[in-house]
Amino acid sequence: MAESTSTRSKRRVDDRSPERGLGGTFSAPRTLVPALLAAIAYVDPGNFGVNISSGAQHGYALVWVVVFASCSAMVIQYLAAKLGMVTGMSLAEHSARRFPGIGRILLWTQAEIVVIMTDLAEIVGGAIALHLLFGLPLMWGAVAVTAFSLVVLYLKVHGRSHFESVVLVLLAVIIGSLVWQVLIADVDRVALLHSMAPGPLDSSAALLAVGIVGATVMPHALHFHSAASRARDDGTVEPSQTERMRIGRHTVRSVVVAMSVAGVANVSLVVFSAALPAEAGASIETAYAALGAQAGQIAATMLAVALLASGLASTLVGVQTGDVVMTGFGKRPIPALVRRMLAVVPTLIILGVGVEPTNALIWSQVVLSFALPGTLIPLLLFTHDRRLMGRMANHRLTTVVAWLITAVIVGLVGFLLVSGGA
Template sequence: MYTTGPEIAAKEEPRTSAAPRLPRLRLVGPAFVAAIAYVDPGNVATNVTAGATYGYLLVWVIVAANAMACLVQYLSAKLGLVTGQSLPEALRDRMPRAGRLAYWAQAELVAVATDVAEVLGGAIALNLLFDLPLLVGGLITGLVSTALLAVQNRRGQRSFERMVIGLLAVIALGFVAGLFVTPPSAADTANGLIPRFDGADSVLLAAGMLGATVMPHVVYLHSALARDRHGKHEGTQQRKLLSATKYDVGMAMLVAGAVNLAMVLLAATALQGSDTGGSLEGVHAAIGTHLGGPIALLFAVGLLASGFASTAVGCYAGAVIMGGLLRRRIPLMIRRVITLIPALVLLAVGVDPTQALILSQVVLSFGIPFTLIPLVVLTSRRTVMGSCANQRPVTVAAALVTVIVITLNLVLIYLTATGAT
């Protein structure tokens, strides 16, 4: 049985009133698990496509999205630490049954879209490295993610965190290495920080990049990760843990943001104008042509690590969502099979995996408001958070993030419906 919430917490250190004595670095970990979702194969597809198609134009989207992610992930972790509840659990206690089921349905759809992106990414990477058929690669990715989750289930959250941090290091190496061969232009990078678009397709990509960066499923998950790792505390203990959580989130999002930015800059520098065929396979081939075989190999290895790790984290998040909203848990293998089916169907019918990756990220971007609005509302209420409720500037900033996301999605719908370019 796949365990989340209190069962995992019981495997870790007990929730006591003693003040944490560990150095701040020893409290780091939950945010790095969440950060895996920010460097998943969906990020690779959207970021590389943005750089190869528009050069440095959408650099600002990555920077803005990562800043938003820092705030959002901290609020999620704070909710878990202060209330002792994950975000899905907090919503369950405040929603009628019909609303809770509808909310779970959209959250589950987001989890499925996440799994599609991650399994497809792993399948593409295995095809690039070993020439495996995509369907076989998808099955292997699902099996490996199940094995990774078994580590968390049997050995506890800290072992899972260490394993994920190791995979994150592999991902970073795979996607950053190319910049040492072809450094980006500092002037063009700075110019890319100016917010602007270039037609409807660039808005579509921006929405996908946002959906791939501010990930709804790990907003749900991070509240459970922080709660399960540290427990619920008050007073001095609580302040120390919140301070350590800021450090954890800041470090994790800095790493994830740097990797995402590296993807865009690598494509803008080395791949703009190259014939990539709009696919990750084409990107891999172009990297090999322009930067050499070793860099292309590191890219494929990074993509594979991204697919394996993010699929495990995504399945973990899906279990947290279901357990929190419905008080239902299902065996790991059953959930793994259910969430794996859509990706395998897409691979079996021959859908372009890279385009499916990008569209899955757009689906994720539409799920963000359903996550952010309740998160902002709950963390701003003193009846929920007590003295740890958001200060007014934080609430305003979080509300602004939510408005930006919703506005971008509305613009995307308009441009797509009208065929504007």
């Protein structure tokens, strides 16, 4: 008996799932794996730079900012995943379609700046880790990380990349290493608990707070997650409304799990750094040296390993994100090598002119904070549009919470400008 059209369609949806090769069920990996992959953006080297500086220089004072950013990420990443899951199109594709002409150019430019700043954090972080572990000069380390991303891009183009599996293993290395640092650190639990409540910020703390927000609520993660959550990639298979609602419920749980994992990593960075002397916050290298002197060389090496895993994993996600942004806004195929080189060349130039690496990491995250509203606002408009999202359009409460998060982020950026921290 011939298969029905609905049976064939459902099989194609399942078979085309990007997580099919991981051996999981339809309900869990389809939403959990993209969420965990997006979580890599929340533990990239930029997070290492701002969170280590925050902990060493201000103790637990900015833990509340990390918690706020992590909770905000749960809401925002859910919206990005929902957009791709319901419509089958990425955030970049929707932006290009909804805002043609000069609007598309401006949003595309903003998205490309986001990709460049993200690549800056990834490559610089990986270069610092290679320098700490093997004494490799920073420029050569940056070239090595760039070469790694090009190899991955080549394998992806030729269909031989185990992208998801490699990233998830690297994520496990990052989380395990950072949690272990907290377990061996001298933690003031009472002070840590009190730090969950918001407190006043001076100009120095404001700069780091904005950097934390930019490092945690990552604009490029929204582009990536919207694309990774698409139920189809050829525009021919349309999931049923019931299936969308079911996947939507799984998406909520998956995003909460993934963002909680990333939140634990970010809080861990601040917590163990708070036990270091204030001067250790000057750079990742000084934190590495202080950690070695205080907790032993094994602890310092574990930090460098976590940083390297973060740089490599986020580079993999960055390769995917650059593809999503250029394809979505460009509306036409762009050679993969050209896409990648346009993103990484500015980073190599910045390192080549001698910019201090950790400062470059922190400022890259500040730039991401400034760019975040330009990614958030279109996402909120799209997911609130009932004509586009149907029954999956944002609930009124979701809309209010998302706009409040956006307002707080814009307020932090404005406070940074007014306080003179920028």
